[in-house]
Amino acid sequence: MSLKQAIAARKAKQDETVRTNPEIDAKVTQFIADNPKLYEYYNEMTKEQLIRKHMLSKMQRNEYTQQRDQEIIQWVNENPEVKAKVEERIKNVPAENRQRAFVRVAKDEAMRQTMRQGQGQPPPSQGIGV
Numbered sequence: 555m556s557l558k559q560a561i562a563a564r565k566a567k568q569d570e571t572v573r574t575n576p577e578i579d580a581k582v583t584q585f586i587a588d589n590p591k592l593y594e595y596y597n598e599m600t601k602e603q604l605i606r607k608h609m610l611s612k613m614q615r616n617e618y619t620q621q622r623d624q625e626i627i628q629w630v631n632e633n634p635e636v637k638a639k640v641e642e643r644i645k646n647v648p649a650e651n652r653q654r655a656f657v658r659v660a661k662d663e664a665m666r667q668t669m670r671q672g673q674g675q676p677p678p679s680q681g682i683g684v
Contacts, residue, residue, distance in 0.1 A: 626660045626664060627657065630660045630663070
């Protein structure tokens with residue numbers, strides 16, 4: 555198979571797997587029409603620049619999530635009654651999933667504490683904005 559045929563086959567396979575949502579596609583098209591300078595800015599970037607910009611966004615979102623998770627874990631560790639509730643809820647979770655489950659359950663508990671505050675209950679010793 556020649557290189558040209560291989561590229562054509564690869565492109566055909568990609569076209570089959572790429573799905574587009576017509577509503578989202580229409581929104582993007584409208585956004586592009588409303589922001590021609592922004593479209594031009596991105597259109598002039600190389601593929602490497604675009605990938606790096608996208609990866610920077612992913613990296614920043616990941617850092618934010620990790621920081622928020624650490625704040626939640628710290629809050630739970632500072633509140634023994636909350637920690638006991640969280641530990642009780644995850645006691646049957648397999649060890650390899652325990653950390654992720656701990657954070658998820660801790661976030662749920664933080665939300666409950668926040669909602670109780672709104673109902674006239676005394677606030678937890680340290681508020682967490684979740």
